Amino acid sequence: MNILVINAGSSSLKYQLYDMRDESVLAKGKVERIGMDSAILSHEPSGKNEVREVSEILEHTTAIRKVLGMLIHPEHGVLERIEDVHAVGHRVVHGGEAFSSSVIVNEEVKSQIKRLFDLAPLHNPAHMLGIQAVEQNLPNVPQAVVFDTAFHQTMPAHAFLYAIPMVLYRRHKIRRYGFHGTSHAYVSERAAQFLGKPYEELKIVTCHIGNGASCAAVMNGKSIDTSMGMTPLEGLMMGTRSGDIDPAVVPFIMAKEDLTVNEVSSMLNKHSGLLAISGISSDMREVTEAMQSGDKIAGFAFDMFTYRIRKYIGAYAAAMNGIDALVFTAGIGENSEAVRKAVCSGLTFLGLEFDDERNRTGRGQERLISTDASKVAVLVIPTNEEWMIARDTYALVSGGEPHGIAVTPEQVPSRGS
Ligand SMILES: Nc1ncnc2c1ncn2[C@@H]1O[C@H](COP(=O)(O)OP(=O)(O)O)[C@@H](O)[C@H]1O
Ligand SMILES: CC(=O)OP(=O)(O)O
Ligand SMILES: [Mg+2]
Secondary structure, three states: OEEEEEEEOOOOEEEEEEEOOOOEEEEEEEEEOOOOOOEEEEEEEOOOOOEEEEEOOOOHHHHHHHHHHHHOOOOOOOOOOHHHOOEEEEEEOOOOOOOOOOEEOOHHHHHHHHHOHHHOOOOHHHHHHHHHHHHHHOOOOOEEEEEOOHHHHHOOHHHHOOOOOHHHHHHHOOOOOOOOHHHHHHHHHHHHHHHOOOHHHOEEEEEEEOOOEEEEEEEOOEEEEEOOOOOOOOOOOOOOOOOOOOOOHHHHHHHHHOOOHHHHHHHHHHOOHHHHHHOOOOOHHHHHHHHHOOOHHHHHHHHHHHHHHHHHHHHHHHHHOOOOEEEEEHHHHHHOHHHHHHHHOOOHHHOOOEOHHHHHOOOOOOEEOEOOOOOOEEEEOOOOHHHHHHHHHHHHHOOOOOOOOOOOOOOOOOOOO
């Protein structure tokens, strides 16, 4: 069975085509800089050379059409006919409390995902476009969805509730959900395997630092806290998202600048973060290059970005009463030696000893970047959300159970009605 996995991020769309007989990857690729003037489609057919195409791709529907075209391309394709795609698995960012494990797409699931648009405005609409584009291009092919929120459903109520009137949780399910769960689950489990220690006995902080960024505290194999909240806006400073902000700032700016709800939401989601502070770009590569050529404001944005990550690591060390392992993953976490070094400087109080040489070498590999004597093992683990999605999609379309634990959220205490 061939399974196409689609991971539509806020600015990128990654895909991998798996042959599930041996879980081999037939082709993979990504479309980057969606919505910017020059999008790049990089397609890597297994055993052949990578192909790159630069064109204007303004939204995800066009991106998926280009990807399907590439899979059956006479020269660069890996399939004879598009019907050789037997199932499609999608990453879906927000599953709310409705979904604590992966499911097959049907009309009801689509309406639930649509109901969650408000809570993940940069993501769920993109996923829906992806699901619809597949329906149009590959009618009758089963599709499954794997939720970013599912892994965090084990959080205790004291971590997922906000200190606002309880009625708002009961009525509207306002709470912390957390995101990037497929990635936090994958890299934390891989970290335990890498260290040769039982996953169920480790305290791990995972830092998924991409265009969207979040940290998670994974204790004894379960997420017990994470930095993103009801939406993927809370927590760390990100490419274009503000992360944590005093909620009083929102009505204040709305009044002073005469902004509507949509305008203020767009400001915090799309015009803040690295982009706003650096005044250069939301892309960490460009900000780092500017900093390294002496741009002081880019350096300031970089420092703010890494300071916030360090603060969360400290918070989660307190939440778990220690850390055994610290894991970096995603676009920035895997590729930016400068970000990893800056985050880890100032964590010596945890007994963490960073190894500069290990940090500089071995790109693309799972590896240790702390010294052998360090009390905290610092690791770089390339994430593999796609493989997790392929595995669940395969299980579901074959009539089996998805991986992971389907949990009911912890009951919130109540004084009765
Ligand atoms: N070599 C690199 N150095 C620094 N940042 C990098 C590097 N390669 C990629 N990135 C950054 O990774 C981010 C995108 O990460 P990614 O995980 O793909 O995000 P998303 O899935 O949210 O679109 C961008 O900010 C990009 O600049
Ligand atoms: C949830 C989220 O922020 O996803 P991404 O990092 O793909 O933008
Ligand atoms: Mg991502």
